[in-house]
Amino acid sequence: MSRAAVKKLFERFEADKPEPKTELNFTNPFTLTVAVALSAQTTDVAVNKATAPLFKIADTPQTMLDLGEERLMQMISSIGLYRNKAKNVMEMCRILISRFDGQVPLNRADLLSLPGVGNKTASVVLNELDIEPAIAVDTHVYRVSHRLGIVDAAANTPDKVEAELMTVIPRKWLTRAHHWLILHGRYTCVARNPKCMACLVEDLCPKIGVG
Numbered sequence: 001m002s003r004a005a006v007k008k009l010f011e012r013f014e015a016d017k018p019e020p021k022t023e024l025n026f027t028n029p030f031t032l033t034v035a036v037a038l039s040a041q042t043t044d045v046a047v048n049k050a051t052a053p054l055f056k057i058a059d060t061p062q063t064m065l066d067l068g069e070e071r072l073m074q075m076i077s078s079i080g081l082y083r084n085k086a087k088n089v090m091e092m093c094r095i096l097i098s099r100f101d102g103q104v105p106l107n108r109a110d111l112l113s114l115p116g117v118g119n120k121t122a123s124v125v126l127n128e129l130d131i132e133p134a135i136a137v138d139t140h141v142y143r144v145s146h147r148l149g150i151v152d153a154a155a156n157t158p159d160k161v162e163a164e165l166m167t168v169i170p171r172k173w174l175t176r177a178h179h180w181l182i183l184h185g186r187y188t189c190v191a192r193n194p195k196c197m198a199c200l201v202e203d204l205c206p207k208i209g210v211g
Contacts, residue, residue, distance in 0.1 A: 001149040005204050009148065010173045012200050013180040020179035022128050024048065029104040029129060031055050034089055036124045037116040042080040050076045061093035061102050088116030106131045133174035137161045140185025141178065147189055149206045
């Protein structure tokens with residue numbers, strides 16, 4: 001896709017949803033970090049269902065520790081890998097209290113030092129809080145980026161896709177591009193039987209990988 005086409009693409013995304021946000025529910029940097037960490041290999045809907053009652057009683061590292069690992073596991077048992085995720089959340093809380101005065105560190109290096117926080121989670125947190133433009137590449141972003149031809153076929157890993165997207169997307173759209181691509185992949189450019197007739201960028205799409 002040419003730079004002119006990329007510009008048109010994101011102009012349309014912006015016109016359709018000027019201020020896209022994560023569909024994960026959160027109230028502060030801590031609950032955002034926990035929610036994103038819990039969302040690995042599961043849906044935002046499932047995470048929101050589990051965290052709605054959880055965050056009412058545990059929305060800080062200390063209150064989460066007070067809750068206890070067993071109770072946390074019970075409250076998030078409806079999501080995938082809940083045992084390991086509960087263990088990571090508890091260890092994260094201990095580290096936040098002992099090393100960061102109970103606050104989530106809002107820089108990539110320190111975020112990556114936390115259990116259960118990988119590059120994708122750190123990117124989502126930093127981007128959502130307007131700390132650092134980032135594009136977390138999940139299956140939706142990966143699929144849409146290739147189908148629309150925003151990235152080359154040689155960008156065959158999430159890291160390569162992210163690096164190329166950060167280069168080709170104009171800076172003014174970088175903090176929102178992550179959400180636009182996810183939402184487009186989640187609701188329109190789905191994995192099977194993409195809804196091309198309802199696509200607002202259908203005329204710009206080379207149809208790579210559709211079908």
